[in-house]
Amino acid sequence: MELFLDLHRGNGAPLRRRLERELRTAVQQGRLLPGVVLPSTRSLAAQLRVSRGVVVEAYAQLVAEGYLTARQGAGTAVAQSAMAVGPASRDPAPALTVAVRYDFRYGVPDLSAFPRAAWLAAGARSLRVLPDADLGYGDVRGAIELRQALAAYLGRVRGVVADPARLFISGGTRQGLGLVWRVLRDAGVRRVAVEEPGWPAQHETARDAGLQVVPVAVDGRGLIVDDLPALGVGAVALTPAHQCPTGAVLAPERRAALLDWARRDDAILVEDDYDAEYRYDRDPVGALQGMAPDRVVYAGSASKTLAPALRIGWLLVPAQLVEAAVTRRMSADRGESVPAQLALADLISRGELDRHLRRTRRRYRARRDALVSAVGQHLPGARVEGIAAGLHAVLRLSGGTDECAVVRSAQQRGVALDGLATFCQLPGSSPPALVLGYGNVSEPAIARGVAEVAEACRSAAGLRASAPR
Ligand SMILES: Cc1ncc(COP(=O)(O)O)c(C=O)c1O
Structure with missing residues (x-):
């Protein structure tokens, strides 16, 4: 089965990306219609003279995006919902009364990184x-x-x-x-x-x-x-x-x-x-x-x-x-x-924005890793939820924790953060959790701030801060 794809466009970008883009564009523009079965990864790799891994990864990405579907035994096909629509051309923070020592408030990137x-x-x-x-x-x-x-x-x-x-x-x-x-x-x-x-x-x-x-x-x-x-x-x-x-x-x-x-x-x-x-x-x-x-x-x-x-x-x-x-x-x-x-x-x-993104992506990734590791160390009963992305993470607290009391106690310790309730319209619709913005907090401060959050959780639970640090 042959497939016409022009991988020369966007030369310079990695092959996998070029292949993804070509396939995505072909679906968007209606060149590849819903239901069309694509060549096997082995066959397309041979046709394009690229390694099979390149095709496997490109297919996987487009399946995740919903452009393609992959079924055991039936191969990879253009998703029925990936309908062509014609050519592209046609067309809260609570007021704090104490000094903030660790600012995990939602929504802020690293302001010192502004180019x-x-x-x-x-x-x-x-x-x-x-x-x-x-x-x-x-x-x-x-x-x-x-x-x-x-x-x-x-x-x-x-x-x-x-x-x-x-x-x-x-x-x-x-x-x-x-x-x-x-x-x-x-x-x-x-x-x-x-x-x-x-x-x-x-x-x-x-x-x-x-x-x-x-x-x-x-x-x-x-x-x-x-x-x-x-x-x-x-x-x-x-x-x-x-x-x-x-x-x-x-x-x-x-x-x-x-x-x-x-x-x-x-x-x-x-x-x-x-x-x-x-x-x-x-x-x-x-x-x-x-x-x-x-x-x-x-x-x-x-x-x-x-x-x-x-x-x-x-x-x-x-x-x-x-x-x-x-x-x-x-x-x-x-x-x-x-x-x-x-x-x-x-x-x-x-290309300055791309350069800035490459730099900041590395920084935020390190900050997220620091957050996950500090949570593992100081808050074993809590769980960081969601994918490894963005500038914030949700920290699910163990059942029965009083989210509001934790937020208040953290604030009294100079840790600014939001509870998940800030993002809810219906009271009590979500189990207790904290939303931690880590984009504008350095890695050492993340570690110390999370230790304070752990203290806040213990204090909210009415326990003495006796757990090992
Ligand atoms: C979900 C979401 N969308 C968009 C934005 C950006 O909003 P704005 O562009 O108005 O600063 C934010 C900022 O926190 C956000 O959380």
């Missing part, structure tokens, strides 16, 4: 050549330079089917969600679903836009998609690559079921891809958007990769919602700072 010199150079370079005319009111969607750079970046790194015409630059994801919900409300949506537990901004922004919000539970395989059809919602917001905060990846069969549901019920999926660049044990699964650009609003931002203070995010909107989003945006504001957008465009186009 100041590269940012300054990018800003200077882009501003020097900026025509005077571009300092006026521009396209409300954002500077075309950034939209083009992001379209290429997101296609390359996240498997997103991006078209600059459908990209909107926002003042971060939170602001972007506000726009999305208003556009959906204008289109007749009244009820939406969000993850439980989930990022509080999901439900806060939806309520603020006048929508009814229905929480949907999450388990170890991500959002429980089977619960959606009964809810009568017109959209769902979710974090499929790394559920916030539990750290689960949306399982392949749920990705497929979610897309089926969205098509059947004419619903919109709001995919928040907030920290997908940071996965430490393997490549992240590709974005859902790549499988259904007509059903998914894709949201991302520079808050985890660079710094929240930039306040730069992006929304990739299905073609049918672009006009409504432009109208809504025009009535709200005139877009974001152009010089800042141009600096980011320059940073991305010159």
